[in-house]
Amino acid sequence: MFGVGDVHVQSGVIGCAGELPERYMQAVVSGNAGSGITVSVLRMVTKGIYPQDTNGLRKSTILSFSVGISIIIVCIILYNAAAKLPVLKYRLNLNNEEKQRKGCVFGSISISTLWEILTTIKLVAFGEVIIFVVSVSIFPGYVTEDVHSEILKDWYPITLISWYYASSLIGKYFASVYVIKNPKITVGSCVARVLFYPLFIECLNGPQFLRTEIPVSLLTCLLGLRGGYLDAVCMISAPKMVPFEHAEVAGILMAISMVSGLAIGSVLAWFWVI
Numbered sequence: 001m002f003g004v005g006d007v008h009v010q011s012g013v014i015g016c017a018g019e020l021p022e023r024y025m026q027a028v029v030s031g032n033a034g035s036g037i038t039v040s041v042l043r044m045v046t047k048g049i050y051p052q053d054t055n056g057l058r059k060s061t062i063l064s065f066s067v068g069i070s071i072i073i074v075c076i077i078l079y080n081a082a083a084k085l086p087v088l089k090y091r092l093n094l095n096n097e098e099k100q101r102k103g104c105v106f107g108s109i110s111i112s113t114l115w116e117i118l119t120t121i122k123l124v125a126f127g128e129v130i131i132f133v134v135s136v137s138i139f140p141g142y143v144t145e146d147v148h149s150e151i152l153k154d155w156y157p158i159t160l161i162s163w164y165y166a167s168s169l170i171g172k173y174f175a176s177v178y179v180i181k182n183p184k185i186t187v188g189s190c191v192a193r194v195l196f197y198p199l200f201i202e203c204l205n206g207p208q209f210l211r212t213e214i215p216v217s218l219l220t221c222l223l224g225l226r227g228g229y230l231d232a233v234c235m236i237s238a239p240k241m242v243p244f245e246h247a248e249v250a251g252i253l254m255a256i257s258m259v260s261g262l263a264i265g266s267v268l269a270w271f272w273v274i
Helices: 002-018 022-049 054-082 086-101 111-120 122-138 141-145 153-174 183-205 213-240 244-268
Strands: none
Touching (some): 111 244
């Protein structure tokens, strides 16, 4: 149920952001990393204040869900309030007028048009899939199952997870400064992320130094940094590659690409456990 709800919400929000200036899409994708940081900090707090027994874990779960539900309620309120802001009203009215001028029928799209949009954005859509296949197949399975620290002990996984999300947020912020304009360069950079596989495997089976906290932490941060930046670039670029009236559909297709990458990466992540 959470997955189905997440897909619907993300598709809708990303689709709407696709019709707006780039900074809105950049803000949306940055929220994903921001949520990861929030969860990580919350887990650190609950781990520190509650005992790690059945009762403590129950209290930790209740607190986490309470905070999550509160954030969802705030998001619903802000989402509805945002639609009433003058700047968004202006943009949406402008968008609707442009669609009507071009004869776009609201709420309908032909299969041929959908295929044309997908063909146009296929490179960045493929790049988006690869980003999450690589990221999710490595993280968090690798950091929770295969690495250990004598110094940080059971705090090590949550520390790595926090650094990953912080790095991802920084990477997504970089997209507000510079966005790669060439889709081929973008998808090439995404495909190059497969090089993280041998690097992380080397951290498992290589020299003892590579298994220590510093190399693993740096590699985890680099995984988040590159993934965050390229994710933002793909999401920002796709809606701008198609005619204006199809920007929302392009955004939705990118959301589907992201979820597809998450699903495939989740399956591949089992190899770290096996």
